[in-house]
Amino acid sequence: MLTFLCAMQCPRIRRVPARLPALWRAIGVRGAVALAAFTMAPLTAADVARPNLVVFVTDDHSRLDSTVYGSTDVKTPNMERLAKAGLVFDRAFVASPSCAPSRGAMLTGLMPARNGAEPNHSKPRAEIRKLPAYLQAQGYEVVAFGKVSHYQHTVDYGFDHFAHDTFHDDVAVSAAIAWLKARRSAKPLALFVGTNWPHVPWPQTGEGYTADAVRVPVNHVDTAVTREMRARYYAAIGRMDTELGEVYDAANAVLGLNTFFLTTSDHGAQWPFGKWTLYENGIRTPMIAVWPGHLKAGTRTDAMVSWIDLLPTLVDLAGGPAPREIDGRSFAGVLRGETTQHRDRIFTTHSGDGRYNIYPSRSVRTTDWKYIRNLHPEYYFTTHVDLARSDDGAAYFRSWEQKAKTDPHAAAVVARYHQRAAEELYDLRVDPFELKNLAAEPPQAARLAMLRGEVDAWMKAQGDEGKTFNVPRLPTDADRDRPPAAPAGKKKK
Numbered sequence: 001m002l003t004f005l006c007a008m009q010c011p012r013i014r015r016v017p018a019r020l021p022a023l024w025r026a027i028g029v030r031g032a033v034a035l036a037a038f039t040m041a042p043l044t045a046a047d048v049a050r051p052n053l054v055v056f057v058t059d060d061h062s063r064l065d066s067t068v069y070g071s072t073d074v075k076t077p078n079m080e081r082l083a084k085a086g087l088v089f090d091r092a093f094v095a096s097p098s099c100a101p102s103r104g105a106m107l108t109g110l111m112p113a114r115n116g117a118e119p120n121h122s123k124p125r126a127e128i129r130k131l132p133a134y135l136q137a138q139g140y141e142v143v144a145f146g147k148v149s150h151y152q153h154t155v156d157y158g159f160d161h162f163a164h165d166t167f168h169d170d171v172a173v174s175a176a177i178a179w180l181k182a183r184r185s186a187k188p189l190a191l192f193v194g195t196n197w198p199h200v201p202w203p204q205t206g207e208g209y210t211a212d213a214v215r216v217p218v219n220h221v222d223t224a225v226t227r228e229m230r231a232r233y234y235a236a237i238g239r240m241d242t243e244l245g246e247v248y249d250a251a252n253a254v255l256g257l258n259t260f261f262l263t264t265s266d267h268g269a270q271w272p273f274g275k276w277t278l279y280e281n282g283i284r285t286p287m288i289a290v291w292p293g294h295l296k297a298g299t300r301t302d303a304m305v306s307w308i309d310l311l312p313t314l315v316d317l318a319g320g321p322a323p324r325e326i327d328g329r330s331f332a333g334v335l336r337g338e339t340t341q342h343r344d345r346i347f348t349t350h351s352g353d354g355r356y357n358i359y360p361s362r363s364v365r366t367t368d369w370k371y372i373r374n375l376h377p378e379y380y381f382t383t384h385v386d387l388a389r390s391d392d393g394a395a396y397f398r399s400w401e402q403k404a405k406t407d408p409h410a411a412a413v414v415a416r417y418h419q420r421a422a423e424e425l426y427d428l429r430v431d432p433f434e435l436k437n438l439a440a441e442p443p444q445a446a447r448l449a450m451l452r453g454e455v456d457a458w459m460k461a462q463g464d465e466g467k468t469f470n471v472p473r474l475p476t477d478a479d480r481d482r483p484p485a486a487p488a489g490k491k492k493k
Ligand SMILES: [Ca+2]
Pocket: 059, 060, 098, 099, 199, 266, 267
């Protein structure tokens, strides 16, 4: 209670960690520092002030599928609760729109070409310093529950403790909460909790959502099967949102107000023009931060931030020197309300996913425009959506193909899914779903040349060779729509 009252009423001593020994809590920051002067403990004001850090990572959740970002048909009450208590990022982006390269970039602060995790399921190189080491150097205990890195890559990252990192190991969240409640360490804590929701396979029913009530996005094809799957996707989002609320409540109860809490998703959902693409529904991600007494509650920011910025931001909040040798840059100034801007360009990259997706692309995004370069427009675009045997994608994609035989809109959507122009340019102010490619429009020639040059320069600076990591599928291949053979005894993800 004393900690709570101090936090609310005494700004100079408000940042007292709840888990510090009772004496420290009772005497506050200045008292603890004064006490340290009479002991051998090398305690400083910075030591006492450091916040606990809790990051809740969701999996394949599209930004627009939340009430916080304007959805009217999927309910995310816990995201809304965080939004009311903290700062909502309207322009947060991942580095790459599939699980492994996205998480590899977050946990190294380096873009995929520089850390080595380019295609899905690949890992950053062993010699690269990873996020836990930076925070451990600041005195933190750094712990991961669930899918934080790409499943069982977790062991490579040097967490002090980790558990439940296998495919849809859905007890991870309750295990994290139990671990947190039993924790007795006086160290500041950096806790990463990763849910596998709303990653497929989605729940078998809509769990309250019905097919006739969902809204089908304008860049999709409206069929009965699509609606059924969309209701099931919403059910998965509901599970994710419930888990978010549970972790948030546990963090508040155990760690107290001196806790920086952030939630975000590793990229957009497994729907066409989402995951595995550089369209907004692939790379633009939900992000909400809560930090009582530091962040103004119920606010939003347009500052453009990237997942590579999370590592230096957390190190900055932990009191450490933000590393300069990585691609990421701390946006702690945005969090503290010192600035409303961070990046003026967001670069993203996608390299592929086994034999399901071989379609490398790069993009640069300004506040208003998106330029996408498809490195091999002659390749045939496929993903788990159209190739997987499960009903997560194949069932509804077959219904799109069937409708395409008689419906021009469906035919255009399916054609655009498989084959794209070498260059795409979109005016996001009027075309948020990136439906009208302006790359060939003469009035946009100068803008196209500028953004093309920026991607050239960025790829060169990154040492990005634009590799293709698997045997491509071509539109002329007889087996272009045949799923790859699954490795014996291995479950696809
Ligand atoms: Ca993912």
